[in-house]
Amino acid sequence: MTRPPGSISARTRLALAAGRATAAASRRLGRGRGATVGGGVALRIDPDALRRLAAGRRVALVSATNGKSTTSWLLAEALRTVGAVAHNATGANMAEGLVTTLDADRRAPYAVLETDEAYLGPIAQATRPRAILLMNLSRDYLERGVRSKALARHWQGALAAVTWPCTVVANADDPLVAWAVHDYGDVVWVAGGMWWDVDGEVCRTCRVRLRRDGADWSCPTCGRARSRPAWWAAEGRVRGPGLDLPLDLRLPGRTSASNALFALAGAAALGVDPVRALAAVARVDDVDGRWRPRSIDGRVVRLMLSKNPSSWSEIIERAAGGTDPLVVVMDARGGSGKDCAFLWDAPFERLAGRTVVAAGNRAADVALRMHVAGLHVRVVPDPAAAIRSLPPGPVDVAANYPAFLALAATLGG
């Protein structure tokens, strides 16, 4: 790997040009941002394009079922304190999207690649990262048929095939992540939190219930236990190897704090001074439009993406801690939301007695779930009308992916 970033063969150049043309055509046809389809064309012409584009760069991969977009965004900001960074900020996180990302920024010496959890193995082999951040494995959409335990096995295999110097930054609090990372040598543990622990309660080796004592966990049979974290946050401060700094983020919530810890540990693994990295991470106030406040007729909307029981737990936690009204929007569109079953795995019982407005073309599913959980429900299928049905002031809106995209467009970006 002696070539500098950006120097590639004629075949790869041809492949990438074809990919860019396809992406542009896709954008003109209004079929999305074009990253995935364009990269796909390039990879068909040159299957080695990803390896060639990544060669010579310092690469970090970020994978998880929850929080990989935010964390990769924070890590990219941290690395920008020392150099240019290629980053798949649009969230196209399979090989096709990564080709498009790296092609768009050939000279950046750093790359932060949010990586789909099911493709970690091939993407790691192609990009030979210096750091891999593995944050959590929670159950994702039921209907995708992807199982967190199968993903843990995939991660284990992906790490076993790493033959170059690479630091794995892993969540000590998630037993399934710890299981996947167990046999790997160069690991930095982060106290990344675990707020949806049904999937992690059982030792994957012995299949017995784990013992828990606060954040610590251990298997009574094989003795595997939570590793002592090198990075953790407590009382508004971040503690890392030889450092103790105030953690004063502009992004709200406990998951943002966890994401920031991973970004700092990842930046440190790539040699960035944690003080500079933290200053950059703390300044971030938006991630791809997700945290931008939007308003509609005097209602100040906080739009939250709810994609699995883990993200629901976060939304419910936030709702339980405040009094702002809640609108839940579920749409079935394409493959997403066709069964809405994961509503039943989230602890809405915590909000019993509150009022919720159910919206979207799956409003009846939302209403049924909320009714069973003991909430008062109003059904207003049109999401904008649902928001306007509430008095002016702050409104929390939780939406599944298709509903989130539609509402973000309605409310302006």
Added chain:
Amino acid sequence: MPQADAGNLRVLERRAAARGIAIRSVTLQPGDPLPAADLYQVAGAADEDLPELARRLAAGGTLAAAVAGGAVLLAIDAGLQVAGRTFRDPDGGEHEGLGLLNVRSSLGPFVDGPVVGTPAFAPGLPELAGFESHSGRSILGPDAVPFAYLEVGTGNGGEPATDGAVAGRVLGTYVHGPLLAWNPALADHLLGMILGVPLAPLADEPGFAAAVRARRMAEARATLEKRRR
């Protein structure tokens, strides 16, 4: 208890509470002792975990004894497979099940999609609406009663299409969904089995379950119609 099946317990609790009856439910993890209960739900598990699930449920004979003593068993997906006479692991190895249902199960291609059918084990129950998400296939023994005859869905995987099996107070099905949220009459039927008396319908239901049922059954039939054309 993955795949939304915990929702079944929330529905039973809610519908019992609406009648002034308190239900306490506990979720068990592998290794936890099986407590005495009026109803047990054994739901989805990864295919590779089937033999371990069967071994633990068979240990000590507690579950079989509870069923013999009158407890209701709702066995969903993995639960259905291990409650039968035999089942297979992902490598094809055959294992003894609990023998509570007269079925033999194996694993086939993963299916997920809507289910519409008619309950086969109790007269007067309305149509079954649900969602399946499984790899299991089950062959019913002679004279075994299916849980439902299917109009839409894969269920046990045979022709004509049936789902699950029922023997006395043991009900096995592949329907997730969650089953009892989409089928409140079935939830009441189970509560009636526990209490020993049929329950009168609830008076002031908000109609959310009816709306979900109507929409899902219409979608399922439209999909089936499209496939046939």
